[in-house]
Amino acid sequence: MPPAIIVDIDETVLDNSAYQARLIASGGEFAPDTWNAWIEERKATGVPGAAAFLSAAAAKGVRVFYVSNRDLAQAEATRDNLARLGFPDVANLDTFYFRDPDRGWKEKSPRRAEVAKKHRVVLMFGDNLFDFVDKDHATLVERAALVREHAAWWARAGSCSRTRCTARGTTPFNYDRTKTPAQKQQLRLQSLDPAE
Numbered sequence: 019m020p021p022a023i024i025v026d027i028d029e030t031v032l033d034n035s036a037y038q039a040r041l042i043a044s045g046g047e048f049a050p051d052t053w054n055a056w057i058e059e060r061k062a063t064g065v066p067g068a069a070a071f072l073s074a075a076a077a078k079g080v081r082v083f084y085v086s087n088r089d090l091a092q093a094e095a096t097r098d099n100l101a102r103l104g105f106p107d108v109a110n111l112d113t114f115y116f117r118d119p120d121r122g123w124k125e126k127s128p129r130r131a132e133v134a135k136k137h138r139v140v141l142m143f144g145d146n147l148f149d150f151v152d153k154d155h156a157t158l159v160e161r162a163a164l165v166r167e168h169a170a171w172w173a174r175a176g177s178c179s180r181t182r183c184t185a186r187g188t189t190p191f192n193y194d195r196t197k198t199p200a201q202k203q204q205l206r207l208q209s210l211d212p213a214e
């Protein structure tokens with residue numbers, strides 16, 4: 019079977035720090051409507067190295083599948099965003115395995131299994147445990163157990179990126195513990211880039 023790589027999208031190949039920055043700046047919280055509006059803007063940047071790595075793999079005949087919990091209705095905007103950044107295998111939506119209740123695609127495992135029917139999955143890449151294994155409403159203890167259970171497997175086919183949404187969005191740049199809370203908040207706000 020031909021080789022394939024499965025990647026998650028958000029904070030694995032696309033960096034949505036600007037959306038997080040807007041939430042901090044506005045004092046808001048994640049909400050489906052603002053998230054959808056952000057996706058429609060197609061302004062996410064690429065996680066450094068992701069497009070180059072996947073393009074190099076694609077050039078060697080490895081197919082890239084995007085297994086994401088973005089909604090199917092967001093596929094076109096997502097494809098445009100990925101294409102602009104030079105990601106491979108985005109010419110059509112055949113490689114997009116988004117959340118799709120009509121196909122029973124709520125969790126990611128059925129979608130990974132679908133890819134594996136016709137491809138040899140050589141690598142999975144994500145920023146969340148559920149980009150590799152599914153378990154509904156897992157507690158921290160259960161998550162830790164899942165990691166241990168698959169210990170031998172991580173080095174073979176899985177690779178976890180650092181979650182980037184906290185890197186620029188919530189890390190207080192120029193952090194100085196002697197500053198007042200208001201001063202720290204000011205530093206956070208100054209470090210934001212909401213791409214507006």
Ligand SMILES: [Mg+2]
Pocket residue numbers: 026027028029030144145146
């Ligand atoms: Mg993710």
